[in-house]
Amino acid sequence: QQQVRQSPQSLTVWEGETAILNCSYENSAFDYFPWYQQFPGEGPALLIAIRSVSDKKEDGGFTIFFNKREKNLSLHIKDSQPGDSATYFCAASGTGFASALTFGSGTKVIVLP
Amino acid sequence: NAGVIQTPRHKVTGKGQEATLWCEPISGHSAVFWYRQTIVQGLEFLTYFRNQAPIDDSGMPKERFSAQMPNQSHSTLKIQSTQPQDSAVYLCASSFWGEQDTQYFGPGTRLLVL
Numbered sequence: 001q002q003q004v005r006q007s008p009q010s011l012t013v014w015e016g017e018t019a020i021l022n023c024s025y026e027n028s029a030f031d032y033f034p035w036y037q038q039f040p041g042e043g044p045a046l047l048i049a050i051r052s053v054s055d056k057k058e059d060g061g062f063t064i065f066f067n068k069r070e071k072n073l074s075l076h077i078k079d080s081q082p083g084d085s086a087t088y089f090c091a092a093s094g095t096g097f098a099s100a101l102t103f104g105s106g107t108k109v110i111v112l113p
Numbered sequence: 114n115a116g117v118i119q120t121p122r123h124k125v126t127g128k129g130q131e132a133t134l135w136c137e138p139i140s141g142h143s144a145v146f147w148y149r150q151t152i153v154q155g156l157e158f159l160t161y162f163r164n165q166a167p168i169d170d171s172g173m174p175k176e177r178f179s180a181q182m183p184n185q186s187h188s189t190l191k192i193q194s195t196q197p198q199d200s201a202v203y204l205c206a207s208s209f210w211g212e213q214d215t216q217y218f219g220p221g222t223r224l225l226v227l
Contacts, residue, residue, distance in 0.1 A: 043218030
């Protein structure tokens with residue numbers, strides 16, 4: 001059972017454009033949604049995260065839009081740069097103290113100069 | 114702060130051999146997580162510890178896999194009788210034990226079983 005789904009699998013944008021990555025989930029108990037960025041040969045690194053009590057979170061050029069009723073969220077990468085080229089993972093976990101993350105399958109983003 | 118340290122970075126074993134992977138969490142973090150990453154299955158949770166005690170091992174294969182955390186400065190993941198399907202990147206992450214605290218990942222150990 002794939003509890004966290006991501007789309008598209010890959011995305012190519014031009015430098016300066018906004019990249020939009022989508023994520024949906026099935027488990028209503030999920031209430032914490034971090035997005036991780038991963039470069040080849042490295043471990044994932046937290047980019048930005050949102051809790052289900054919020055519907056929007058911004059940090060620099062990254063924005064999460066969250067729709068609890070529809071169980072989906074999206075990550076917008078504004079003014080994309082070639083250095084943003086990476087794989088982005090949507091993840092989810094439940095309430096309470098530190099618990100395991102359930103990851104989506106990832107979106108590979110390529111930003112062309 | 115050196116971040117999460119994982120050793121070795123690469124390991125090649127023959128089918129049937131044992132592999133031991135090491136993780137040193139960030140100093141002061143009390144939760145340690147192990148994940149496995151493959152092209153086909155993606156990022157999968159294996160197990161985690163809090164204050165060295167095992168909390169959830171629901172993702173661990175029932176046979177051949179075991180994890181320990183003998184002290185607060187390191188954890189090990191041991192795979193006995195390795196099989197080609199065990200080939201993956203094994204990732205360790207650590208966090209504070211707080212509500213939904215950030216998990217910081219190490220660079221991973223790339224295991225190849227021939």
